[in-house]
Amino acid sequence: MPAKYSIHTKPAAPRMRPVGKLGIVDWREDCSSCHNCVKRNCIYGLYRDEADTLRDEIGYLDYIYQCKGCLSCVQNCTKNLLTRVVNPEYLRLGDGYYSPDIILSTWFQSETGRIPVSGSGYGGPFSGPGFDSMWTDMSEIVRPTRDGIHGREYINSSVDIGRKLPRLAFTDGQLAVEPLPLIETPLPIIFDVIPEQWCRGPVVELVASAAAAIGTLAVLRPREIVSKGSVSSHVVPLLETADAVTDSQNWAAPLVMVEDHPEVLSLHAALKQKQPKQIVAIRVQATPTVARRVVELALGGADVIHLLFDRHGREFPSSDPRRKASPSPNGSSPHPNPVPEGEGNMRHVRDVLRDVHRTLVKQGLRDEVTLVASGGIAEPEHVTKAIICGADLVAIDIPLLLALECRLCNECERGQPCPITLEEIDPEYGVRRIVNLIGAWHQQLIEMLGAMGIREVRRLRGETGRCMFFEDLERDTFGSLFGRRKPSSAPTP
Amino acid sequence: MSIRPSIAPRIEPEAGDEFVAxxxxxxxxxEVRPAAPRYRNEIGKFSIRRASNCAACGRCVEVCRRNVHIRPDGYHAILRPFDYRCVGFECAETxxxxxxxxxxKALSLTENPVFKTMGDYRWTPDLLVSNWQxxxxxxxxEKYLESEIGASGGGFDRLRFRFPASPPAALRREDISTELLLNRRGDSRPKIVIGVPWYGGGMSFGSTNIRALLGKARVAKAFNTFTCTGEGGYPERFTPYKDHVIVQVATGLFGVREETIQRARIVEFKYAQGAKPGLGGHLLGDKNTPSVAAMRETTVGVSLFSPFPFHSVYSVEDHKKHxxxxxxxxxxxxxxxxxxxxNDVDMVAVGVYYAGGHIVHLDGxxxxxxxxxNIxxxxxxxPIEYAIGRVHQFLQAEGIRDKVTVIASGGIRGPWDIAKAIALGADGCVVGTGELVALGCIRCAACESGRGCARGIATTDDELLEMVTVDWxxxxxVNMYSAWREMLVDILYRLGLDSVAALRNRTDLLTHLDYENPS
Structure with a gap:
């Protein structure tokens, strides 16, 4: 039996004091010293060592991180001295898209390598914008295999990167065409270029090592690759457009990336001519007219098209040539959360991918090119949902930095020292955190595929039949009863 | 005035045969009797502090009609305010x-800071506290709490009833029927009718405190409705309530035995659970104590998986065989x-009927x-709000809507949700979380970790079990069911309907705040 792909995780305790959600505050001066202290009875044992750890700031605040918020101590204190508060530092974590909850959940996964599990029902909003307005379908009886919970071990999560032939041809029973080069990654996630402000200390290097450890790819700028000759097969050089051809012969990498620009197809052809076995990916900014551009590129022979969205998963306003020239659109904007003009009209990854996918299908080109999506992929469910909308795979960057305990405070962009001293991180520890995170994401991807009754992730691409969209359900259910939906009612609560 | 009206403790028999004796x-x-909450510091929306300059004159005890201020008989001092009973700033008008x-001037009133940190979008602090009340x-x-809707921003939380200006003069509240017929097939099996249009959800022995489970079984008996064993087997202590206990057969087949099936008036097949559809169940090893292991016929401390799906069911024919x-x-x-x-829940419902089912239970x-x-x-x-209408219409088009009972669950938080679900096309509902909240659940979502629930509800830990009694x-x-029934009757009365059955599929009585709702 062939070896099964699995990611080996190992706990990696936080290096810095993590920010917790709930805190218990007390008014010590009113304490009656009743010797009946409720803190002793915390069933999670969070206060047990309080007397010792009070002297040590890190230990003392640890229980804010770990407090489960059961209110037992608050409700049993003899003099009602305790109260529960939401940690204001927690509320300041992240930005509107990377919510404090997402950040805490990412930290948990990077620390433990485990799937976040909890009791009681879902407590979030009914639906929301973007990916939150999709529910994946499940199947009451159809399963990937008949092996129940063990069946999920047989679910294949690998995907191919590269151009495919529209059809095979045979002469006298022999294959008459040369198959095109393909790279197979064991999971539909690669690591994108790390935005400039995080490129400090060993960060880029350890992201590349983590990619190698789990068998996926990391996109690196040429200057970040230590030695051109021995470039690892897990590294994808992002070539500078100007000297891509002259330079690229030195790159032994199986996959390289170039930015989209008006002459990109001739560059693509030149690169292919130099190294026919090398796969070339073109990075295209998603804009309102991106579907047309993708078709042009696909017709022109592009192998892989990498669609770039902003950090919050929105398309960019228009094809601005200056933007195209920038080496790393994901992190290139001077503002941490680029909010393009007319933001309200900007489509989300969800809708752009569906549009691009459908357009390619109509043109009969979908199976020939590989579509990568990046920007706004913040949680494992986003991987599944982006693939359902039409991507073959996704590229991520911010979650990797969250795994390294970044809290998106943006101090670095203001030229301030990093509060978690990212530049001093031990590379081995950093690799372990990222491996843990991707291990947990992989498990969750398998859970969702299992529930959908899908046996391999390749078959999930564009499979909107395995998913339900908010607007469709609303229209079918409530639209027929209550007329038109008010235009002001966005899918957000 | 006693400090806390308490329920006299009784010594409960442990074994089923003792119940017979x-x-x-x-x-x-x-009968509704006061059942005080069990914590020393209960949480309400408001907080009242008494400063040290209190002269214990007893004026507050005299004026407050909510028993916030209590001076026990024979004492001079006044107890720390029971501020969870306070109705807040609106009281200033009285x-x-x-x-x-x-x-x-020793008393001050503020909002309780803990209140706002409780709950979530679906179960807001207002909903939690109103259920406790x-x-x-x-x-x-109390009116100062928003007890009709949560803050999820969709589904039930955006649906409202259109109440007519005045109900028919002849309608009287006491004539309104809340009964629900469960067998509509017209076969030879009993025509079971339950007293309220809901029953208790399945919670297994192993996941939940046996005392809470017995409370659920007893309230089911009191209101002539049902509770469900979940997938943990049939504890002997359920036997006295056997006419009100549904036996669940789930994929792990834990504790399923011929005699327990023969004992039941309803047998429920659990194909999937709304919270984790397509994934099966998982009881963590910590909760698998000796008594749980004995019931499930397994080894103590081992994590127990219920697979997905039934390994004997891969088609609608297999389902019929089942x-x-x-x-x-x-x-x-x-x-x-x-x-x-x-997506195809409507087809599944039709399949359940044709295989011989009396009840289709949809879990959103x-x-x-x-x-x-979490994923x-x-x-x-x-969500269940979408599924109800779909199933109702499909069954109607198939001509079998009146032959099968449709039960909705998965996010039904109270009488308003029940009424909305029925108006959308269900016959009745199953409730689970609402019952646990009545027992003091705050939805901290830590049911699964370590020893289980810190509040003694979803646990099998010997020490934590002691936090509640069966009678409490x-x-x-009983109190919660009474209040829910009263509120449901009131909704029906205001709608001018004389029974729950008359509310089914009355979508014309609903509006949705996000739609134009042409009349």
Whole structure:
């Protein structure tokens, strides 16, 4: 039996004091010293060592991180001295898209390598914008295999990167065409270029090592690759457009990336001519007219098209040539959360991918090119949902930095020292955190595929039949009863 | 005035045969009696502090009609305010306002900071506290709490009833029927009618405190409805209530035995659970104590998985074979199938009927669980609000709507949700989380970790089990059921309907705040 792909995780305790959600505050001066202290009875044992750890700031605040918020101590204190508060530092974590909850959940996964599990029902909003307005379908009886919970071990999560032939041809029973080069990654996630402000200390290097450890790819700028000759097969050089051809012969990498620009197809052809076995990916900014551009590129022979969205998963306003020239659109904007003009009209990854996918299908080109999506992929469910909308795979960057305990405070962009001293991180520890995170994401991807009754992730691409969209359900259910939906009612609560 | 109206503790028999010897223990009354909450510092919306300049004059005890201020008989000092009973700033308009009445100006009223940190979008602090009030008093919650909707921003929380200006003059509240017929097939099996249009959800012995489970069984008996064993087997202590206990057959087949199936009036097949559709169940090893292991016939401390799906069911024919099997083991039982809400939930419902089912139980994706991956709770399958109408219309088009009972669950939080679900096309509902909230659940979502629930509800830990008694659980639930029924009757009365059955599929009585709602 062939070896099964699995990611080996190992706990990696936080290096810095993590920010917790709930805190218990007390008014010590009113304490009656009743010797009946409720803190002793915390069933999670969070206060047990309080007397010792009070002297040590890190230990003392640890229980804010770990407090489960059961209110037992608050409700049993003899003099009602305790109260529960939401940690204001927690509320300041992240930005509107990377919510404090997402950040805490990412930290948990990077620390433990485990799937976040909890009791009681879902407590979030009914639906929301973007990916939150999709529910994946499940199947009451159809399963990937008949092996129940063990069946999920047989679910294949690998995907191919590269151009495919529209059809095979045979002469006298022999294959008459040369198959095109393909790279197979064991999971539909690669690591994108790390935005400039995080490129400090060993960060880029350890992201590349983590990619190698789990068998996926990391996109690196040429200057970040230590030695051109021995470039690892897990590294994808992002070539500078100007000297891509002259330079690229030195790159032994199986996959390289170039930015989209008006002459990109001739560059693509030149690169292919130099190294026919090398796969070339073109990075295209998603804009309102991106579907047309993708078709042009696909017709022109592009192998892989990498669609770039902003950090919050929105398309960019228009094809601005200056933007195209920038080496790393994901992190290139001077503002941490680029909010393009007319933001309200900007489509989300969800809708752009569906549009691009459908357009390619109509043109009969979908199976020939590989579509990568990046920007706004913040949680494992986003991987599944982006693939359902039409991507073959996704590229991520911010979650990797969250795994390294970044809290998106943006101090670095203001030229301030990093509060978690990212530049001093031990590379081995950093690799372990990222491996843990991707291990947990992989498990969750398998859970969702299992529930959908899908046996391999390749078959999930564009499979909107395995998913339900908010607007469709609303229209079918409530639209027929209550007329038109008010235009002001966005899918957000 | 006593400090806390408490429920006299009784010594409960542990074994089923002792119940047979002492049938009095199995008797339950529907009578509403005060059931005080069990914590020293209860949480309400407001906080009242008494400063040290209090002269213990007793003025506050005289003015407050909510028993916030209590001076026990024979004592001079006044107890620390029971501020969870306070109705807040609106009290300032009345004569009863202690803050103004205090000659020493020793009292102050603020909002309780803990209140706002509780709950979530679906179960807001207002909903939690209103359920606690109902469980304590047996009456509808105070008006200062928003007890109709949560803050999820969709589904039930955006649906409202269109109440006519005045109900028909001839309608009287006491004539309104809340009964629900469960067998509509017209076969030879009993025509079971339950007293309220809901029953208790399945919670397994192993996931939940046996005392809470017994409270659920007892309230089911009191209100002539049902509770469900979940997938943990049939504890002997359920026997006195056997006519009100649904036996669940789930994929792990834990504790499923011929005699328990023969004992049941309803047998439920759990195909999937709304919180984790397509994933199966998981009881963590810590909760698998000796008694749980004995019931489930496994080894202590081992994590127990219920697979997905039934390994004997891969088609609708297999499903029919399953139902036939149960139908032969117990010729008087009704058959129910609990399914989740995929895109083709309507087809599944039709399949359940044609295989011989009496009840189709739809469990929507926002339903409760003892433990599930967060990714599954949020993302898999559709919310129940969408599924009800779909199934109703499909069954109607198939001409079998009046032959099968449709039960909705998964995010039904109270009488308003029940009424909305029925108006959308269900016959009745199953409730789970609402019952646990009545017993003091705050939805901290830590049911699965370590020893289990810190509040003694979803646990099998010997020490934590002691936090509640069977009688207290029973009374809290009796009170909550009473209040829910009263509120449901009130909704029907205001709508001018004389029965729950008349509300089914009355979508014309609903509006949706996000739609134009042409009349």
């Amino acid at each position: 002492h049938p009095a223990f199995a008797e339950v009354s529907r 004569e009863d306002y202690c803050v103004d009445a205090c000659p020493q 109902m469980a304590e008093t047996g009456r509808p919650p 139902l036939d099997w149960m139908a032969h083991i117990n010729p008087r039982a009704l058959l129910s199938a609990k399914v989740s809400t995929p 994706s926002y339903g409760g669980t003892g433990a599930a991956p 599954a709770k949020k993302n898999i399958a559709m 659980c029973t009374q809290r639930l």
